[in-house]
Amino acid sequence: MAGHDGETSLLPVDSRTPASGAEPRLTSLSHGGGCGCKIAPGVLSEILRGTAGMPMPPELLVGIETSDDAAVYRLNEGQALVATTDFFMPIVDDPFDFGRIAATNALSDVYAMGGHPILALALVGMPINVLSLQTIRRILQGGEAVCRAAGIPIAGGHTIDSVEPIYGLVALGLVHPQRVKRNCDARPGDRMVLGKPLGVGVYSAALKKERLDAAAYASMIDATTRLNTAGPDLAAIDGVHALSDVTGFGLAGHALEMARGARCEVRLHWSRVALLPGVRELAAAGFVTGASARNWAGYGSQVQLPPGFTDTQRALLTDPQTSGGLLVSCEARVLAQVLEVFRRHGFDAAAECGEVLAAGDAPVLRVMP
Numbered sequence: 422m423a424g425h426d427g428e429t430s431l432l433p434v435d436s437r438t439p440a441s442g443a444e445p446r447l448t449s450l451s452h453g454g455g456c457g458c459k460i461a462p463g464v465l466s467e468i469l470r471g472t473a474g475m476p477m478p479p480e481l482l483v484g485i486e487t488s489d490d491a492a493v494y495r496l497n498e499g500q501a502l503v504a505t506t507d508f509f510m511p512i513v514d515d516p517f518d519f520g521r522i523a524a525t526n527a528l529s530d531v532y533a534m535g536g537h538p539i540l541a542l543a544l545v546g547m548p549i550n551v552l553s554l555q556t557i558r559r560i561l562q563g564g565e566a567v568c569r570a571a572g573i574p575i576a577g578g579h580t581i582d583s584v585e586p587i588y589g590l591v592a593l594g595l596v597h598p599q600r601v602k603r604n605c606d607a608r609p610g611d612r613m614v615l616g617k618p619l620g621v622g623v624y625s626a627a628l629k630k631e632r633l634d635a636a637a638y639a640s641m642i643d644a645t646t647r648l649n650t651a652g653p654d655l656a657a658i659d660g661v662h663a664l665s666d667v668t669g670f671g672l673a674g675h676a677l678e679m680a681r682g683a684r685c686e687v688r689l690h691w692s693r694v695a696l697l698p699g700v701r702e703l704a705a706a707g708f709v710t711g712a713s714a715r716n717w718a719g720y721g722s723q724v725q726l727p728p729g730f731t732d733t734q735r736a737l738l739t740d741p742q743t744s745g746g747l748l749v750s751c752e753a754r755v756l757a758q759v760l761e762v763f764r765r766h767g768f769d770a771a772a773e774c775g776e777v778l779a780a781g782d783a784p785v786l787r788v789m790p
Contacts, residue, residue: 444551444553446514447511447514447516447519447552448511448512448513448514448625448628448629450510450511450548450551450552450585450586451510451511451512452510480494480496481493481494481495482494482495482501482598482601483601483603487603487605487682488604488678488682489534489603489665490529490533490534490665490666491503491504491505491530491531491534491536491594492505493534493536493596495598499597499598500595500596500597501595501596501597502594502595503531503534503536503592503593503595503596504591504592505527505530505531505592506527506592507523507526507527507529507589507590507592508523508589508590509526510585512621512628512645513625513638514628516559516563517559517560517566518642518646519560519563520561520563520566520588521563521566521567521642521645521646522646522743523563523564523588523589523590524563524564524565524566524567524568524589524590525567525645525646525647525744526645527590527591527592528541528567528568528571528590528592528649529648529649529666529668529745530592530666531592532648532651532652532653532666533602533604533664533666533747534596534602534652534656534664535596535602535652535653535655535664536595536596536601536652537594537595537596538568538572538593539573539593539594540573540575541564541568541574541575541590541591541592542575542577542578542579543564543577543578543589543590544589544590545557545581545587546581546582546585546586546587546588547580547581547583547586547587548582548584560586560588564588567646571648596653596656600653601656602652602656602661602662602663602664603664603682604663604678604682605679605681605682606662606663606683606750607663607679607680607685607750608685608752608777609777609778609779610752611662611751611752611776612750612753612756612773612775612776613676613689613748613750613775613777614749614751614759614763614771615667615746615748615771615772615774616649616746616747616748616763616768616770617644617647617695617742617771618644618694618695618700618770619671619672619694619695619697619737619740620696620703620704620737620740621641621644621741621742621745622709622712622741622742622743623697623700623703623704623708623709623737624637624638624640624697624703626708626709626710636699637698637699640698641697644697645743646744647767647768649666649746649747651762654766655749655762655763658751658755658759658762659755660751660752660755660758661749661750661752661755662751662752663749663750664747664748664749665678665679665747665748666746666747667745667747667748668742668744669712669743670719670739670741671713671738671739671741672689672694672740672748673689673716673717673720673739673786673788674719676748676786677720677724677784680777680785680786681784683777683784684784685777685778685780685784686778686779686780686785686786686787687777687786687787688775688777688788688789689774689786689788689789690774690789691730691734691738692790693773693774694772694774695770695772696737700737704737704740705733709736709740710740710741712741713736713740714736714739716739716741717735723784723786724738725785726788727788727789746768746771750777
């Protein structure tokens with residue numbers, strides 16, 4: 422694979438294999454898998470403090486000011502470029518599935534801005550003395566399979582020899598400037614819709630401890646490799662105001678970003694939030710990620726929970742999602758249309774899960790029973 426900087430692939434034609442002769446599980450090589458390895462929100466905000474001071478050109482429609490899913494740069498009156506990148510360590514042990522999940526997750530940010538992907542570049546970091554070339558090749562093939570399904574090429578990339586396996590994409594897309602959907606444009610009176618059920622982080626915790634059964638694994642792969650292709654059709658609906666995708670900061674974190682950006686209150690009705698099969702029971706048995714606790718530590722002071730909300734429910738509310746669902750803020754009059762778009766794209770679990778209200782003293786996320 423020729424890189425964008427002229428570098429060549431780490432996959433030559435020789436037959437190198439791991440020095441030990443036996444490959445470890447992919448998840449054993451990662452200290453945190455999928456979007457669960459994101460830097461905690463509180464730490465990230467400290468890192469980014471003071472880094473947004475440089476002047477931005479007027480063509481930059483979306484930058485880093487709202488913690489949005491991608492940057493958007495206006496090319497002309499009818500086209501804007503959507504640019505994003507995402508990569509992480511293994512969340513599953515099957516290399517092909519890992520590649521598929523990572524690629525689906527990266528492309529999701531283009532869809533979340535209302536855009537259509539046009540091409541991708543691969544980001545590959547692999548411990549080449551630990552993993553076989555066949556395993557590394559299968560990871561790349563998984564990413565290629567998803568990009569083919571999205572109708573785009575992987576046109577290049579960059580590879581390094583790293584301690585932990587890392588794979589992801591730079592994803593580029595196009596959107597009409599008037600159809601760009603940011604995460605900060607929710608309005609009082611809007612309804613909230615979530616496109617995929619929660620629980621990927623819980624599944625990944627159970628998988629790492631070899632306690633995830635075959636049916637749950639199949640549900641996990643189905644959810645994490647389902648492209649969020651509904652994004653452009655949702656963005657075309659007059660009355661859809663804001664879009665995002667739920668990833669490493671959990672449902673609470675991404676709903677709170679919407680509340681902050683719009684300076685509104687977002688209310689989530691927990692009883693309406695769909696969960697993946699068996700997730701509630703797995704979480705109650707202790708299969709939760711450290712990232713869910715870090716998420717709560719980072720933003721919990723701005724989330725109001727109902728009386729009796731359990732630690733298990735809170736872990737699910739903050740559970741880091743990898744390749745999670747689209748979160749939509751829309752007018753009540755187009756709610757049925759939004760749900761119909763989700764159904765047409767294969768998201769049968771999509772459901773209304775909350776509403777947007779005018780904020781009081783400060784933006785807040787309020788969770789209802």
